[in-house]
Amino acid sequence: MIELRLGVFLFWLIPAALCAQTPDFSGVYYPINPFGANALGRGAAKSQQAPAAGKQKGPPPRPTQSAPLADGSQGRSPDAPSLTPEYMAKWEVIRKSRMAGSSEFDNTAKCLPPGMPAMMTMAYGMEVMQNKDKITFFSELNDALRRVYLDGRKPTQKILDDPTYAGYSTGHWEGDTLVVDTVALHENSFIEGFSPHSDAMTVKERIRFQSPGLLEDRITVTDPKALTKPWDTVKTYRKATRGTDELREFACPEGLSDAK
């Protein structure tokens, strides 16, 4: 009888102990400062802090910006990826196009996926779906998703020969941290903003809860052709609460037919 009770106890204890080592990231999240703390400017930030749709007394502060300034007219941030001369030249071409108001190099405007690692900005919100073998990150912006395989599989040559926007991601747990490697990324996307990269780019991530409900993704991008040194960035996301925990369908091509 005692052995039976011990067996039942261990039956519950062992899975519980395993679960305790692998946090559950499932849920909807919104990014904190997705475009940097000062991207919108002081006035716009103030206006965004106003309560959502409602009547206010007195004249409300007028926004000073409608969107982050991202056409290249402000130059490169000191935090931007350090590009090799060849890729800096490509960046300058794209910059001129964007400053002129063209969407030629804007994948988002063409309803294309943002790709890795740019998609982890998750400007419009992110939904994480997780089980023991796979974790899926969904971006409301452009209905983009990526899958991270956790079951020990590795990218085959067939996978490596077929690069995509999101690439091919495999991961494993190191304590409470999910460590993810992404390969098989093609050139038709950007590292962040509109910094170009080569097909040799790889991305390493360490994802964990900084504190309950506050998810952190520490990203390291390596590209021997496009970068003079690996580029590091950290994205943080706050878990949504009831009322804002449903993302909406994006259906970008609704407006694509008359895109220009």
Added chain:
Amino acid sequence: MRTQMIALSAVLAASLFHATEVLAHHSNVAFEVTKVVTIAGVVKAFEWRNPHTWVILTIDDGKGGKVDWAVEGRAPGVLLRAGWTRNSLQPGDMITVDMSPAKDGSKTGLVARVIKADGTILPNAGPAQQ
């Protein structure tokens, strides 16, 4: 505000002979996002669709006539979280729009916020997006 309205009137006068813009989908780079001007008029249509919403409004052209502007807004998902719905704007509503003008001088803009006649503010993003 007055200076901006005068400047905008000059832009309007210069572009009067252009046909009304079709609802072409733009990237944010098509607009002077760090400038915000204010226009006021009557809602002609409100298009609730991805990837960007559209407000078509008719405003005085400063010469005794009327002119239509097509102002591009953020995606329905973003606006829902900011308190909008697909019925927030109805044809005939008087509204004031703070918007960033297009770089090409066309009668389009990028919404910074909309204020309805009863004072209701429809902002560009909700608290969850900060």
